[in-house]
Amino acid sequence: MTLTKRHSTFAMAGVAALALVLSGCSSAGGSQSAEEQQSEQVDQAVEDAASAECAYPVTVTDMAGNEVTIESADSVAVTDNRTFAVLNEWGVQPTAAPRTLMSPQNSWAEDETILDTGSHAEPNFDQVIAADPTVIINGYRYRDHAEKMQEAAPDAALVEMDNADLSPDEYAIAQVTLLGEVFCKQDEAAALIDQFHTAVEDAKAAYDPAMTVMGLVTNANEIRYSNPADGRGASIFFNLLDLTPALDAEGSTNHQGDDISIEAIAESNPDFFLVLDRDAAVTSDGETTPALELINGSTALAGVPAVQNQAIYVMPADYYLTEDIYAYIDVLGGLQQAFTEHK
Amino acid sequence: MATIAESPTRVTNVTAGRVTRRYSAQQSPLRRYGPALLATVFTVALLGLSVFTGVADITDTAGGGSDFLWITRIPRTVALVLSGASMAMAGLVMQLLTQNRFVEPTTVGTTEWAGLGLLLVYVFFPMSGLLTKMGAAIVFGFVGTMIFFAFLQKVKLKSSLIVPIVGMMFGAVVSAISTFIAIRFNLLQTLGAWFAGRFTGIEVGRYEPLWIVLIVCALVVVLADRFTCAGLGKDVATNVGLNYERVVLLGVGLVSITTGVVTVVVGMLPFLGLIVPNLVSMVRGDNLRTNIPWVFLTGIWVVTICDLIGRTIIAPFEVPVSLVLGAVGSVVFVVMLLRTRRTNVG
Numbered sequence: 034m035t036l037t038k039r040h041s042t043f044a045m046a047g048v049a050a051l052a053l054v055l056s057g058c059s060s061a062g063g064s065q066s067a068e069e070q071q072s073e074q075v076d077q078a079v080e081d082a083a084s085a086e087c088a089y090p091v092t093v094t095d096m097a098g099n100e101v102t103i104e105s106a107d108s109v110a111v112t113d114n115r116t117f118a119v120l121n122e123w124g125v126q127p128t129a130a131p132r133t134l135m136s137p138q139n140s141w142a143e144d145e146t147i148l149d150t151g152s153h154a155e156p157n158f159d160q161v162i163a164a165d166p167t168v169i170i171n172g173y174r175y176r177d178h179a180e181k182m183q184e185a186a187p188d189a190a191l192v193e194m195d196n197a198d199l200s201p202d203e204y205a206i207a208q209v210t211l212l213g214e215v216f217c218k219q220d221e222a223a224a225l226i227d228q229f230h231t232a233v234e235d236a237k238a239a240y241d242p243a244m245t246v247m248g249l250v251t252n253a254n255e256i257r258y259s260n261p262a263d264g265r266g267a268s269i270f271f272n273l274l275d276l277t278p279a280l281d282a283e284g285s286t287n288h289q290g291d292d293i294s295i296e297a298i299a300e301s302n303p304d305f306f307l308v309l310d311r312d313a314a315v316t317s318d319g320e321t322t323p324a325l326e327l328i329n330g331s332t333a334l335a336g337v338p339a340v341q342n343q344a345i346y347v348m349p350a351d352y353y354l355t356e357d358i359y360a361y362i363d364v365l366g367g368l369q370q371a372f373t374e375h376k
Numbered sequence: 377m378a379t380i381a382e383s384p385t386r387v388t389n390v391t392a393g394r395v396t397r398r399y400s401a402q403q404s405p406l407r408r409y410g411p412a413l414l415a416t417v418f419t420v421a422l423l424g425l426s427v428f429t430g431v432a433d434i435t436d437t438a439g440g441g442s443d444f445l446w447i448t449r450i451p452r453t454v455a456l457v458l459s460g461a462s463m464a465m466a467g468l469v470m471q472l473l474t475q476n477r478f479v480e481p482t483t484v485g486t487t488e489w490a491g492l493g494l495l496l497v498y499v500f501f502p503m504s505g506l507l508t509k510m511g512a513a514i515v516f517g518f519v520g521t522m523i524f525f526a527f528l529q530k531v532k533l534k535s536s537l538i539v540p541i542v543g544m545m546f547g548a549v550v551s552a553i554s555t556f557i558a559i560r561f562n563l564l565q566t567l568g569a570w571f572a573g574r575f576t577g578i579e580v581g582r583y584e585p586l587w588i589v590l591i592v593c594a595l596v597v598v599l600a601d602r603f604t605c606a607g608l609g610k611d612v613a614t615n616v617g618l619n620y621e622r623v624v625l626l627g628v629g630l631v632s633i634t635t636g637v638v639t640v641v642v643g644m645l646p647f648l649g650l651i652v653p654n655l656v657s658m659v660r661g662d663n664l665r666t667n668i669p670w671v672f673l674t675g676i677w678v679v680t681i682c683d684l685i686g687r688t689i690i691a692p693f694e695v696p697v698s699l700v701l702g703a704v705g706s707v708v709f710v711v712m713l714l715r716t717r718r719t720n721v722g
Binding site for chain 1: 444
């Protein structure tokens with residue numbers, strides 16, 4: 034009791050000291066305002082130059098290969114959930130978007146000023162009509178709704194975001210490049226792509242090809258297999274990092290993974306599990322991951338090296354809702370750390 | 377043939393179960409024990425096959441493959457036995473209580489109600505254990521089935537086909553509510569995953585709750601005569617001194633426990649309770665007391681065969697047993713419907 038009390042006193046003192054330092058800093062900053070203003074002016078000038086360089090109308094080739102001319106980006110409807118985080122980072126706020134499909138981490142998820150077009154299972158096109166967009170960024174879960182989106186906003190430029198021919202990493206880069214062109218954020222796009230490449234290189238350097246990896250999808254108390262070629266969740270990292278699959282069997286591409294007997298997982302003896310936990314996205318408590326409980330609780334998997342060394346990487350809880358370049362960079366960072374730890 | 381034998385067996389069965397057995401005792405031992413012996417051999421062979429089917433080599437004692445015998449194979453086989461026997465039994469009990477051959481937990485909505493209970497636990501207490509989920513599934517299954525029974529008593533339905541149709545509609549409404557809630561809470565795929573019956577993840581530590589249904593099965597065997605009486609209708613049952621309402625309540629309770637436990641541990645096993653009791657009564661008539669072992673055995677056979685198909689056709693992957701059962705079951709269902717039209721059974 035006394036100990037905790039003393040600790041809290043120390044903590045209080047620490048906070049007070051920190052506050053003092055901070056306030057000192059801010060007042061010091063105030064005196065340098067002239068210099069800051071100047072640099073702001075420079076920034077403004079750069080921005081002006083950038084927007085002048087790509088003033089609307091802009092003609093781009095979208096992911097489906099169509100030439101689209103965008104008259105203005107005054108009102109943007111976005112449905113592809115892989116673009117939410119990027120656009121949020123760039124400050125391109127949509128007027129309509131399926132907020133239902135957004136990660137709770139995204140500040141837009143609770144933003145009532147963005148009209149919610151609902152989930153792909155139950156889209157609400159009235160909101161698109163109300164938003165009267167000039168540009169529609171459509172794809173992924175909404176890919177089958179492209180026609181309806183266009184009908185709801187006949188004058189809008191429809192940018193399709195689907196291209197099955199590209200590998201996931203090629204796609205991620207092409208997508209960010211395209212978004213950069215559409216919203217005049219080429220420099221930001223280039224920086225983001227650089228960041229992605231660096232993350233890939235770092236993770237690759239940390240990985241030892243002798244380590245066999247298996248992708249898993251966990252959901253509703255079941256452990257499923259995510260195949261290394263095109264399975265949901267894990268496959269992109271198999272491609273990017275040349276991971277050695279513990280079991281190279283062709284499976285389905287669907288979002289649930291393949292039903293596989295727990296024996297087959299155990300028999301392939303993986304050194305590392307790369308797990309997409311579908312339940313984590315919906316459970317409010319971000320601390321506990323049902324996937325870890327499920328995998329560690331399994332008697333059949335107890336002898337597998339991945340479990341014995343706890344070489345299990347569970348993707349971020351909202352990965353299932355984002356699957357964007359930021360999520361990739363996040364996972365790559367996590368993998369790099371995990372690979373280094375278990376080398 | 378079975379049709380003609382049906383009605384006399386039913387009437388005498390109430391008091392004369394013993395007489396039938398004495399009569400059969402006069403037959404030659406081979407005729408008396410032959411089928412039972414064959415069935416036992418067949419069951420043992422099937423379960424043996426189930427134990428030896430899988431990815432790991434369980435004869436390999438050196439490499440640790442044999443560990444899987446107790447970790448996955450035996451548990452999986454036990455799970456097949458318990459869920460197959462109990463769901464077939466649940467179908468049988470429901471068919472007696474409703475006096476309708478097309479009624480079973482998946483055609484009356486019991487499973488859908490159990491699923492709704494499960495879903496609500498998932499939404500409000502996502503971190504709760506398997507027991508809470510099971511409890512909710514059982515309670516919801518019970519309430520839902522009682523609502524259906526109350527409806528049946530209010531509206532006297534003459535046609536035997538209308539009852540399951542009403543039941544399926546009832547189930548569809550409940551499942552629509554579940555789907556709505558699931559969409560709202562982003563649980564649609566979780567709901568689907570829970571519902572698909574599969575034995576894929578069964579291993580030590582995951583199947584144990586299924587032992588509960590063993591107790592339920594034992595109770596049904598003990599109470600077989602009462603359910604048979606209730607199966608003759610409320611008037612007859614009351615005449616022979618049975619508290620009809622209590623028997624119905626007990627029957628629905630036992631069916632709900634079975635359905636709840638099996639739905640949570642394994643998932644939905646469609647049509648099982650429908651196919652099995654009908655197959656058995658086509659061959660043997662309608663004496664519950666002597667039929668019940670056959671219902672148990674046939675239930676085990678059907679589930680085991682379906683699961684063996686499911687785990688071999690696309691190995692190392694598996695097809696959920698509910699998918700195989702659904703395909704087989706719907707064919708049997710249609711055949712039965714056509715047969716009913718022709719001979720006016722039921």
